[in-house]
Amino acid sequence: MKDSNQEEQRPKTTFSAPVVLPALLGLGALLAFCALYPEQAGRIFPSVQAWVVRQFDWFYTVAVSIFLVFLLLLAVSRFGQIRLGPEDAVPDFTFLSWTAMLFAAGMGIGLMYFGVAEPLQHFLKPPTALGGTPAAAKEALQVTFFHWGFHAWSVYGTMGLVLAYFGFRYNLPLTMRSGLYPILRGRINGPIGHGVDAFALVGTIAGIATTLGYGALQLAAGLHLLTGWNTSTAAFRLGIIVVVVGLAGVSAVSGLDKGVRRLSELNLSLALLLLGFVVITGPTVFLLQALAENVGGYLSSLVDLSLRTFAYEPPREQGWFAGWTILYWAWWISWSPFVGMFIARISRGRTIREFIIGVLLVPTAFNLLWMTAFGNGAIWMDSHVANGALAQTASNVDALLFRFFEYLPATRAASWLAVVLIAIFFVTSADSGAFVVDAIGSRGHPRSPVWQRLFWAMVLGLTAMVLLLSGGLKALQALTLVAALPVTLILLMLCYGLWRGLLADQAHSTQDLAPxxxxxxxxxxxxxxxxxxxxxxxxxxxxxxxxxxxxxxxxxxxxxxxxxxxxxxxxxxxxxxxxxxxxxxxxxxxxxxxxxxxxxxxxxxxxxxxxxxxxxxxxxxxxxxxxxxxxxxxxxxxxxxxxxxxxxxxxxxxxxxxxxxxxxxxxxxxxxxxxx
Structure with missing residues (x-):
């Protein structure tokens, strides 16, 4: 009886028209341009991206370092004991479930796509060392750790902490506008706030849809190698997206506590199984030795890596820096509204110190393990077993993971496990993406109807399919990375807003009664x-x-x-x-x-x-x-x-x-x- 009463109380719609309508119009215009004028889009957006990267590489470098230092200072300060919610709030999820959802929503599908490809490509063309040498292998893992370590998660953590703090401590909507409350006050409910959320909504849909498109390409490549099917047709790839979005819709109906949580826990279990398989069947002793040296090199050079801009280096190194590090920083920042909002949604009840330690340390530690096992494993295999065969296919990122499995025992079993894992990551990204997009579009309403989540899942799928058909994935990806520049400015403002909010919080909680x-x-x-x-x-x-x-x-x-x-x-x-x-x-x-x-x-x-x-x-x-x-x-x-x-x-x-x-x-x- 209680459940039926709750369903009766659920509103028919919670759409915020000033946010949703401009966002859908803007997204439709972008998709129409990419579909109708693919050549112009493929030429204009990447050129704008290249200009932004050239002119603002220093800004991205400094900003991402600021985010990391800001979180560390908060963690060790007196503010670390403040709880994300009322003082008697308890976490909604266990630590294991929480970290599993962090991992799945933040970088899971990216690790599957780049776990072999990035270290191997750095090994062949490192920023400073001579390619193909032991020094190149060492540098390859060091910069891979840098791209996937503390700095990446500090971007997600900053956005997530701001949203969680103002959402659960100030009882404001769980959207990006709320982080600007100390600066804008009541104006967050006006055109400025609507504009910020509409911008975040378009960027989130574009980023998730682009990732879904690349995930479909990797799934298709894996199935082709395993089955021999012709998976290069548009119909097959579109079919993959339809199936994934359908499964994501089923999960969305189940709710956050059941659908996303269970999928995330399954993701983590299968990922640990695949990781253990690679470590045990690969060059185990070498991988353990490499892990120790990789972590030591990463930590000892962290400050130098954080602020390195290659200002005194020749153009080759500067090109590497722009094509890798800056693009990664822009990509993490462009994804921060999506991942940050999802992290905030699952972090109610934790203290700021618990949040920061969990977000920075746990996913980073897993990423370092993963990149060592797959990256160092691929480099070792290429040098000792494959005789350079992996290096020759390093540019074919879609199929590279499965090529790597060919040099391990139980190749087909490992490849099928990887396909299943990619598919589940795929579904989890679409599912959690639908939750986040719905939260933005409804201004954080806690009881949105189920059909809205299904609607947004469909929008994500349609966007990915239009991009695949028109060849606009790279163009929209470039536009998403360009959008990271204003998001970076907003993030810095959010840091200032959070600091002011914490000062007010501390003054409020320590105000004694009059003597x-x-x-x-x-x-x-x-x-x-x-x-x-x-x-x-x-x-x-x-x-x-x-x-x-x-x-x-x-x-x-x-x-x-x-x-x-x-x-x-x-x-x-x-x-x-x-x-x-x-x-x-x-x-x-x-x-x-x-x-x-x-x-x-x-x-x-x-x-x-x-x-x-x-x-x-x-x-x-x-x-x-x-x-x-x-x-x-x-x-x-x-x-x-x-x-x-x-x-x-x-x-x-x-x-x-x-x-x-x-x-x-x-x-x-x-x-x-x-x-x-």
Whole structure:
């Protein structure tokens, strides 16, 4: 009965028209241009991409390094203990399920596609070493680690952390506009916010669809090698996309907790199985030795790699840098709205420190293992077994993984396992992509109808099919990478917004109750309420000090003198507006309980308010002490409560004077230490 009631409460649609309509129109225009004018698209978009890479390679390099440093600083700072959600929130998923979904949505299909290809291509044409040498092999794995390691996941982690923090801590929509809330405030609900989300929606669909197209090509190549079928026809490749999108739709209907989670856990299990197979049947000892040296070389050169721009190198190295590192940074950044939003969606309940450590360390560690096993394994096989045959087919990336398996035992079993794994990664990307795109299009609505996820899965499939048919995959990929430039600027703004949000969060959580509340029993509550809602003027505080504070100090002073303790009350209610009770001590610092009039400006809400000279002020009677401790507002206390506060501070003073550990501060300057 509960389930049926929930279904009845689910709205018919949660589409945000100001986001969805411009995004669909923009996407349709891009697809039409790629389909109707493929030659022009294939010429214009890559040339724009090349210009952006040439002019802004330094910017990408610095920005990605900033993201990594920013996350590390947050992890070790006091902000690391802040929870992504209410303080009593618990994670929605176990650590294993969480990391499995991180892996599957972030880079799973990319590892299958480039796990052999990238290290082997770097081995043949490294950035600085001589190709085909041991030095080239070492450098090949070092730069591969760099491209798939901490920096890549810092991009995803930054976007994911911003979205998760403002989504679960500030209860804002789980979309990119929410990260700009500290900067734009209410304007995130206007045209600027709609534009940011529409831009993210187009970029996400284009990036996922491009990946689906390349995944279809790799699946087709693998099936051709295994079965001999003619998989190069457009009909066969389109059929692959139709099947994958259909399976993704079934998973989307099952929900995030069932569909995506179970597929991700299956992905991770099969990936570990395939990884173990390669390590055990390949050159095991060499791979273990290489892993240790690869990790050591990567970590020891991390700073140099992070900021290297090849400014002093010849054009060949600069071309390598632009064609590999910068394109990777642009690709990770262009994918960050998709992966970051998915990571945010599954990370509710974790602390910022847990989030950063998990996102940076766990996927990076797996990537390093994977690239060593497949990359070093392929290089070793090419040099010791294949006699250069793998190197000759290195440019055929679609089939290279399956060519590698030909030099291992149980070739067909390993190849079929790889096909199944690619297919599941394929489905997971489409499934999680549908969830994310639906979240953007509905402004993070938590109860979108199922048909919307199916609609977006269909949009992803149709986009990929149009690109395959028109040959526009490379053109749209180039446009996606160009879009990474404004996304980088937005990411830097999100970092600033997150920092401001965390400062506000920390100030909010550490704001104590007023000291006056420790004495209040609830009596005279109407008078207390009037004081709270009324901003005190200087005259109000002046009257309070005359009528309440000064008589309280005189009563305490008179009682102390009757008991033989010297005490003195001093006041200056004309200019300085100060009163103080002093109890002198020849051996210790004097006890002083003082009250002065302090003032602060009322909060400003506009730039105009901040620039005006006559900003409104609120005045408060604030305590001060001889030892320099920070004072507090006592304006709500009645006379007997002021007396109680004076005695509380005097009792603290007497306790400290009896504590030998505090004598360095408690004793008056010029007096010798007591004999032990």
């Amino acid at each position: 006056a509340t420790s004495f209040w029993s609830g009596q005279h509550w109407r008078r207390r309420l009037e004081q709270i809602v009324h901003d005190s003027t200087r005259e109000d505080v002046f009257r309070f000090m005359q009528a309440t504070v000064l008589p309280a100090m005189h009563q305490v002073s008179d009682e102390l003198r009757r008991r033989g303790v010297l005490a003195d009350v001093q006041h200056d209610l004309d200019e300085g507006a100060t009163v103080r009770l002093t109890i002198p001590d020849p051996e210790l610092r004097d006890f002083i309980y003082g009250v002065r009039i302090a003032h602060r400006h009322l909060p400003v809400f506009t730039v105009q308010d901040a620039s005006e000279d006559g900003r409104a002020q609120v005045f408060e009677p604030t305590t001060f002490f001889e030892d320099g401790r920070q004072g507090y507002d006592i304006q709500y206390l009645r006379m007997e409560e002021v007396i109680a506060d004076i005695l509380r501070q005097y009792e603290r003073y007497r306790s400290l004077s009896a504590n030998l550990r505090t004598h360095l501060l408690s004793r008056a300057p010029g007096h010798s230490e007591p004999m032990s």
